[in-house]
Amino acid sequence: MNSPQRHRVTEKGNSGNLKGAVGNNIIETRFSLCLGVSVVNGFWMLKIKRKEYDALRRHGEETYPHECCGVLLGHMEGDVRTVTSVARAGNTRTDSAHNRYNIDPRDLIRIQREGRERGEDIVGFYHSHPDHPARWSPTDFAEAHWYGCSYVITSVEKGKAALTNSFALTGMDENDKKFIDEAISVESLS
Numbered sequence: 001m002n003s004p005q006r007h008r009v010t011e012k013g014n015s016g017n018l019k020g021a022v023g024n025n026i027i028e029t030r031f032s033l034c035l036g037v038s039v040v041n042g043f044w045m046l047k048i049k050r051k052e053y054d055a056l057r058r059h060g061e062e063t064y065p066h067e068c069c070g071v072l073l074g075h076m077e078g079d080v081r082t083v084t085s086v087a088r089a090g091n092t093r094t095d096s097a098h099n100r101y102n103i104d105p106r107d108l109i110r111i112q113r114e115g116r117e118r119g120e121d122i123v124g125f126y127h128s129h130p131d132h133p134a135r136w137s138p139t140d141f142a143e144a145h146w147y148g149c150s151y152v153i154t155s156v157e158k159g160k161a162a163l164t165n166s167f168a169l170t171g172m173d174e175n176d177k178k179f180i181d182e183a184i185s186v187e188s189l190s
């Protein structure tokens with residue numbers, strides 16, 4: 001089990017949680033990125049609204065004991081990715097769907113096209129870990145190729161969504177890519 005400190009979700013408006021996770025100063029500094037203010041490097045964040053956050057977690061409960069997977073759409077500004085919608089995708093890994101996921105390429109093309117029509121880009125992906133921690137696996141890492149995107153993992157314990165973590169894939173190519181823990185800011189307003 002992960003310790004409480006591993007729970008990186010922060011609720012906007014609840015500064016107690018923000019402080020516990022990463023410190024108010026950093027959060028405030030990074031939010032200023034959207035205003036064009038220059039900021040320190042190295043703090044990655046995923047911003048997502050409550051509705052989309054709940055939807056991706058619920059997806060993991062519905063496909064339990066198999067993994068779910070889907071795409072996060074929105075826009076990027078610096079190290080901050082803002083999710084404006086989530087799209088479910090089919091898991092093509094029917095051989096080992098409890099610990100593998102692979103988004104159907106036809107789904108991905110369709111989701112990307114539909115997103116562009118709404119002015120959204122792909123900013124990340126999500127999947128679930130049935131009865132496993134919300135940490136990336138060596139397979140998750142090997143199969144991650146969208147640099148600059150977020151990879152969100154929800155552990156689903158006995159059919160119930162538990163911890164949700166996000167990891168930013170940094171680097172320019174396969175040789176120097178890295179998963180970095182990033183904060184998730186769940187915004188209550190829809």
Ligand SMILES: [Zn+2]
Binds near residue numbers: 127129136137140153
């Ligand atoms: Zn995984």
